[in-house]
Amino acid sequence: MIVNLHRLGPPLVVICWMVAMLLNAQDLPEGDGKAITKRMCSSCHPLTTVTGKKASKDQWGIIVDRMVVLGAKGTDEEVEIVIDYLAANFGPKK
Ligand code: HEC
Numbered sequence: 001m002i003v004n005l006h007r008l009g010p011p012l013v014v015i016c017w018m019v020a021m022l023l024n025a026q027d028l029p030e031g032d033g034k035a036i037t038k039r040m041c042s043s044c045h046p047l048t049t050v051t052g053k054k055a056s057k058d059q060w061g062i063i064v065d066r067m068v069v070l071g072a073k074g075t076d077e078e079v080e081i082v083i084d085y086l087a088a089n090f091g092p093k094k
Pocket residue numbers: 037040041042043044045049050053063064066067070071072073082086
């Protein structure tokens with residue numbers, strides 16, 4: 001069977017675009033700090049800035065402290081939860 005690319009073209013583009021949007025809206029892994037991390041860390045840059053990073057707990061502590069200095073809003077307790085969550089899910093590559 002011959003597939004008519006001209007007829008398939010536009011829907012394919014739409015599908016690719018939708019997949020790209022979904023990947024872009026990539027959700028955080030499930031966990032205790034998910035909602036807080038989403039709220040605290042997605043206002044200035046996309047969450048992909050966060051999820052693209054791999055760091056140890058100490059390093060995440062330094063980064064999150066720096067973000068708080070920059071203006072990230074959260075209580076001390078929330079900051080702790082976020083650091084634990086990030087270290088657990090975006091720890092150094094093994
Ligand atoms: C008030 C705005 C703001 C908020 C809120 C914020 N950030 Fe950032 N973030 C920045 C800016 C500005 C940069 C780039 C400058 C820099 O790296 O210091 C950045 C860069 C980063 C980077 C890349 C730099 C690096 O060292 O790898 C990471 C990772 C990051 N942020 C994580 C976070 C996390 C985690 C949170 C939530 C706790 C967060 N950000 C919340 C402003 C913010």
